[in-house]
Amino acid sequence: MSKIALVLRVRLQDVISTINDLKGVLAYSTKILKKHRMAFAGILPLKCVVFLLGLSIIYITKVTIDSGILAKNTAVFLKFSVLGILAYFFMYLSGFLVDILIKKLRMKFSFEVKYDLTGRLFGSPYLVIKKASSSESAFFVDYDYANIENIVFEQV
Numbered sequence: 105m106s107k108i109a110l111v112l113r114v115r116l117q118d119v120i121s122t123i124n125d126l127k128g129v130l131a132y133s134t135k136i137l138k139k140h141r142m143a144f145a146g147i148l149p150l151k152c153v154v155f156l157l158g159l160s161i162i163y164i165t166k167v168t169i170d171s172g173i174l175a176k177n178t179a180v181f182l183k184f185s186v187l188g189i190l191a192y193f194f195m196y197l198s199g200f201l202v203d204i205l206i207k208k209l210r211m212k213f214s215f216e217v218k219y220d221l222t223g224r225l226f227g228s229p230y231l232v233i234k235k236a237s238s239s240e241s242a243f244f245v246d247y248d249y250a251n252i253e254n255i256v257f258e259q260v
Contacts, residue, residue, distance in 0.1 A: 126255065133256045136216050143209045150202045157195035164188040210257060217252055221245045 137144075164184050172181025225241055 129252050129255050133213075133217075133252055136213060136220075137256070139216075140209055140212060143205060143212075147202055147205050147209070150198050150205070153198045154195055154202060157191050157198065161188060161191050161195065164191060206257075210253070213256070214249065214253065217249050218245060221248055 164187055168181060168184040168188060171177060172184055222245055225245060
């Protein structure tokens with residue numbers, strides 16, 4: 105029984121440590137991302153447009169099939185087919201613009217985080233820097249950046 109309690113206590117400490125690390129990463133990344141509010145202001149409406157156009161394509165397809173093909177109404181079929189093609193085109197155009205904005209934001213975020221991490225590394229005491237080679241230091245910066253980027257941009 106005591107071994108189970110000990111294992112659970114260790115697991116709980118690991119979970120608490122992970123949650124605290126996530127809080128720190130999110131606080132750090134939020135501080136950097138606040139500088140790029142306008143980029144988010146551009147991404148959000150375009151994401152909504154992509155979502156709404158994706159939903160409208162489903163409805164347009166339904167109307168095209170039901171009212172155009174099954175009812176043998178050529179005028180309705182042509183109108184909604186053209187409307188569906190236009191909605192599809194604008195959905196992918198908006199999606200392309202969203203991808204460009206996200207990549208641009210990621211590049212700015214990448215530069216600022218790597219710059220900050222490198223500055224913090226070189227701002228460390230000499231004995232800490234002396235213990236690690238330059239390749240190890242670069243690995244730590246890249247590894248920490250990759251973790252931060254995965255947490256921040258995973259669902260964007």
